[in-house]
Amino acid sequence: MRADVEAYREQVRSFIAEHGVPMQGEGVRVPRNQDEEKAIRAWLRALYEAGHLGGGWPREWGGRADHLAAHDLVLMEELIRGDAYRPLDQVMLASHAIIGFGSDTQKSELLPRIRAGEHIWCQLFSEPGAGSDLASLRTRAEPDGEEFVVTGQKIWSTDAQWADMGMLLARTDPTVDRHAGITAFVVPMDLPGMEIRPIREMTGYAEFCEVFLDGVRLGREHVLGEVNGGWKVVTSGLASERAFVGANAVQLERMFADLVSLAAAARLADGTTALEHEDVQARIADALTRVEEVTLIVRDTVDRILAGDEHPSDGPVAKLAYTETNVALCDLAMELISSSVSIDDADVEVARRWHHNYLWGRALTISGGASEIMRGLIGRQLLGLPRS
Incomplete structure (x- = not known):
């Protein structure tokens, strides 16, 4: 199975390199104008036509006979590595719910339009x-x-x-x-x-x-x-997206690489770079430790999801670990930027991306369940603690 998954990974990488629509420099997830909207719709249509999206759908609606559950995770990981637009989670949830609960008429009218990029x-x-x-x-x-x-x-x-x-x-x-x-x-x-x-x-x-x-x-x-x-419909749809949590580890890996690049580019008043200082090196090492911890948590979660042995607390643990580590990386990046007197021209775009990530990072601790809610779920579901 591992060989099949890695072969599929190479297919996805090649497809993204040839056809991918790159994310905007600031990492914004929505189009800024109609031209970008058209490009994103065309990109989603291409992913469906190639079988990378919707591969797990029933065959009569365009699914692939050779689809593995791990393929969905691979696709998300490689879209992040390739800095390409990712499928919107709302489309993924809707298609899962329609396939699972829709009437024959709803399936025939709505699923082809999702595949064609007509319906966002x-x-x-x-x-x-x-x-x-x-x-x-x-x-x-x-x-x-x-x-x-x-x-x-x-x-x-x-x-x-x-x-x-x-x-x-x-x-x-x-x-x-x-x-x-x-x-x-x-x-x-x-x-x-x-x-x-x-x-x-x-x-x-x-x-x-x-x-x-x-x-x-x-x-x-x-x-x-x-x-x-409706409650059964929505909870089933939300559960279908859990395997994509694995892509969060890849996102943190990219952010950590950007953090090291930023530290090497940020020049202090004494002419040195931030990365030359032991205290910065120590904090970057601590950041790497947190990233590796999240990677292990996420991989363990994904393995259990794919094996059908998931614990109710797995999603909350992975979500909390990812979003809080994301905030910690953004905080450190902003400290490096604010303490520097200049940043190499080649890394100005990196600094701009960090500004956006810093502003957006707190939203991630709220969307999909606030961190406080996640901690409560973990306490009750994993640790067996009382509600109060």
Whole structure:
């Protein structure tokens, strides 16, 4: 199996080198203009056509007979190494949910458009009062004959401003247990009553959006799975993305290499570089130790996921280790930049990337579950600690 995986890795590397659309210099994950949007859509379509994306789908929808679960991890790792645009997690979640819970009509109408790059998806999950505790959402989908009338607000919806479709969670029965009364919907983002407001972040970009739904009418054909069965749909979809946690280790490896490059380029007032100083060397060594620790944690997690022997705490442990180490690397990089009097011209782009990563790093400790929530899950699920 290892030989098959490494052979596939070489295929992916060659494909990315020949066809890949490079990420923007600042590492921003959304397009800045229509030309970039078209290029990203074409790139995603090329990945599907080559069988690198959607390889694990059923054969009738374009899946590969030789697909291995490890191939998905390899693809993500090599996209990071190749500095190419990665598939949006919203598209991955949506396709998994459609395959697992969609009607035949939904599959035939939606899956080909995902493969063709025609449909970019966003998540309409989180709300101002329902982020980490998603089951407390208050957006309502009230039955009206054969339709549902949806009213509410969503927030932190990545890519909503250029998404074609959204995967919506709304409360359809407020009288039952809060998990039991939620329904999942597939929603065209241009329906009457939809208002999308990009949120400009301190990075200078708008990767998140607020989405307001004011009397949006959805037919029964928009229900994904069963009415009041949305919690099962979304948790199954989120679970499908867990293997991609392995790519986080590759991201940290790249960041550490950039950190060493930055230390070698940052010149201090005495004319030396930061890397020449023992205290900086010691802190870089400590950073390397943390990166290696995360790599071991992530590899162990991925091995168990691929073997079907995952523990509920594996995801929270890997996520917490990655995001907190990411913040630590960014903090050290910013100290090096602020203490230097100049940076070699060749590494100005590296410094610019660190500025962006520093501003973005805190968001990673919140998205997908805040670090405080992750610690609570680890305490209860792994250590058996009480809730209070």
